[in-house]
Amino acid sequence: MVEVLRSGQLVAGAAVRAFEQNFAAFVGAQYALAVSSGTAALHLAYLATLEPGDVVLVPGFTHISTASMVHFANARPVLCDVDRESFTLQLEDAARKITAQTAAIAPVHLFGNSCDIDGITLLAERHNLRVIWDAAQAHGTRYQGRDVGSFADLATYSFYPTKNMTTGEGGMIVTSDRDLYERCKLLRAHGQSRKYYHDCFGLNYRMLEISAALGVEQLKQLPDFTRKRRSNALYLNERLAALEGITVPQADKGIEHSFHQYSVLLDLDQFRCSRDEFAARLGTYGVQTAVHYPRALSQQPAFTAGNVRLPNCEWLAERILSLPVHPMLSSSDLEQIADAMSKVAAQMRR
Numbered sequence: 001m002v003e004v005l006r007s008g009q010l011v012a013g014a015a016v017r018a019f020e021q022n023f024a025a026f027v028g029a030q031y032a033l034a035v036s037s038g039t040a041a042l043h044l045a046y047l048a049t050l051e052p053g054d055v056v057l058v059p060g061f062t063h064i065s066t067a068s069m070v071h072f073a074n075a076r077p078v079l080c081d082v083d084r085e086s087f088t089l090q091l092e093d094a095a096r097k098i099t100a101q102t103a104a105i106a107p108v109h110l111f112g113n114s115c116d117i118d119g120i121t122l123l124a125e126r127h128n129l130r131v132i133w134d135a136a137q138a139h140g141t142r143y144q145g146r147d148v149g150s151f152a153d154l155a156t157y158s159f160y161p162t163k164n165m166t167t168g169e170g171g172m173i174v175t176s177d178r179d180l181y182e183r184c185k186l187l188r189a190h191g192q193s194r195k196y197y198h199d200c201f202g203l204n205y206r207m208l209e210i211s212a213a214l215g216v217e218q219l220k221q222l223p224d225f226t227r228k229r230r231s232n233a234l235y236l237n238e239r240l241a242a243l244e245g246i247t248v249p250q251a252d253k254g255i256e257h258s259f260h261q262y263s264v265l266l267d268l269d270q271f272r273c274s275r276d277e278f279a280a281r282l283g284t285y286g287v288q289t290a291v292h293y294p295r296a297l298s299q300q301p302a303f304t305a306g307n308v309r310l311p312n313c314e315w316l317a318e319r320i321l322s323l324p325v326h327p328m329l330s331s332s333d334l335e336q337i338a339d340a341m342s343k344v345a346a347q348m349r350r
Helices: 002-007 014-027 038-049 065-071 091-096 117-127 178-188 209-240 275-283 311-319 331-348
Strands: 031-035 055-059 076-080 102-105 130-134 154-158 171-175 192-194 262-266 320-323
Touching: 014 031, 014 171, 014 209, 031 038, 031 178, 031 209, 038 065, 038 102, 038 130, 038 154, 038 171, 038 178, 055 065, 065 076, 091 117, 102 117, 117 130, 171 178, 209 262, 209 331, 262 311, 275 320, 275 331, 311 320
Parallel strands: 055 076, 055 102, 102 130, 130 154
Antiparallel strands: 031 171, 154 171, 262 320
16 A cells, blocks of 8 residues: 555556456456446446447346446346346346347346356357346356356456455456457546547546555455355354245355355245344344345336336345355354344244
8 A cells, every 4th residue: 555655656557457467367367457336347348348229138136236337338228037046147037038139138146146157158149149247246256167257258346345355446347358358448548548549438437546456455365255255154054044934045056156145035924024024133132134135126216117027036125134244253253143043033933
């Protein structure tokens, strides 16, 4: 940090270049481009791959930016349902919604669980679709031995403070397609190929040097952070899997989940309470919880005009509950979480 401040260059300097090189090497991609946020990464990725009026298939159970940035790229998001077990894009529903206007698909590796990359890639190849992988929550997630950031066409990451690694605020685009990389690079800085020479219209989405310096150090710690998250999730799975009415998160064979979130599902038929009441009772035992996400995108006012029903997304939104899984948890913290879940499940069961 001191070196950055002494350098006098606070934007797009040596720290940003080092962070980009290190991150590209970490995920196994040829190129990485650091930007100001995960939302900015998505926006640039869409601008680089879409034409005005294009249609993009987006899962309906995700952060709104996956879909809203399609809108701000002058294209149209079409919401698709997700799988109830993996929480990721349901291929059958996505395939049904492909039309002549569909140009791309934006699968989300939600909560650190990988999508069915082989299935999505095959679908994209069959219909000549670009793939923009939203890996905002999937730092270190691997699929069939490869990092999820290494797959075509490109992937985007977020370094928001709550992510598995952070730069305070920031994002990254990774790709092995040189043309896409150069296009995103131009768009990141006002379309400027050299000072005061603008090849196209662009935006100011550059990353600060201080943010990149933090990212370099966070990236060094990411493997250890990820091991601890997986260990914590394994402990919770072992303690909670036998509880009636509780479904613990699982990953398919060949997927190494990075557990940005540890999200369980409540079988509301077995409890005499709502998900929110269950969470409130956990709070009395000192266990903080969160809900990601309390509404499907199809239920958000921004999208309700389309009258889209996504049964699985809406079903999940009523039942999902995230428990602490971060790497700073102690063994006693984990025991407290598991004990509280057992007590509340027993108390609230019908």
